[in-house]
Amino acid sequence: MSRLFAADNRDGGALQISSAPQYFKMFEQVIARLPHSAIEQAATELLLAYEENRTIFLFGNGGSAALASHFACDLGKGTITNGECQKRFRVLALTDNLPLMTAWANDSCYEDVFAEQLRNFVQAGDLAFAVSGSGNSPNVLRALEVARKAGAFNIGLTGFCGGKMKSLCSLCIVIPSENMQIIEDLHLSVTHAIFSVVRHKLNQRRRSELVVGASSAD
Secondary structure (H helix, E strand, O other): OOHHHOOOOOOOOOOOOOOHHHHHHHHHHHHOOOOHHHHHHHHHHHHHHHHOOOEEEEEOOOHHHHHHHHHHHHHHHHOOOOHHHOOOOEEEEOOOOHHHHHHHHHHOOHHHOOHHHHHHHOOOOOEEEEEOOOOOOHHHHHHHHHHHHHOOEEEEEEOOOOOHHHHHOOEEEEOOOOOHHHHHHHHHHHHHHHHHHHHHHHHHHHHHHHHHHHHHHO
């Protein structure tokens, strides 16, 4: 591994970033190594879940929790182009029910805050989308275990070498970096890329349906 990708810790790393150009040079090098095929496959799986009316559950901690909520907003609202009559994504961020999260954390343990929410809802064929920079967050891993036992399709978005999450996922997108800030930057970019592809394909499909409908009316 090159000096640029030397091992770091989750607070910023053993490699000290001393200038903005150095940070963005690292950023560019990681972008060049992104797993594009896995990202495309994630978009395909989300479209399939949409078509089959399956539910998508998103979860993560800290910045990853914010991203889970953000991505749920993108999918749930950002894909709507034709008003209230349009079919919607069935998507839920498990990070958004703070009273329920604190109840499970207080009465059980923090490792259960996502898993116990999933037990209420997850069904075979649903999609669990987990975000973890390290891939080793215990509450994320426990939720993935619950989802897998229920027969869900697990997608992971992580960094480093994938962590323990990798073995629990049907598909795992690993940002090839050991710098947490770069990983988090590109987690947002990956979800925006997935969302953009999904929205484009949905819009193409809707335009085709409109053309077919107009032809049938003639």
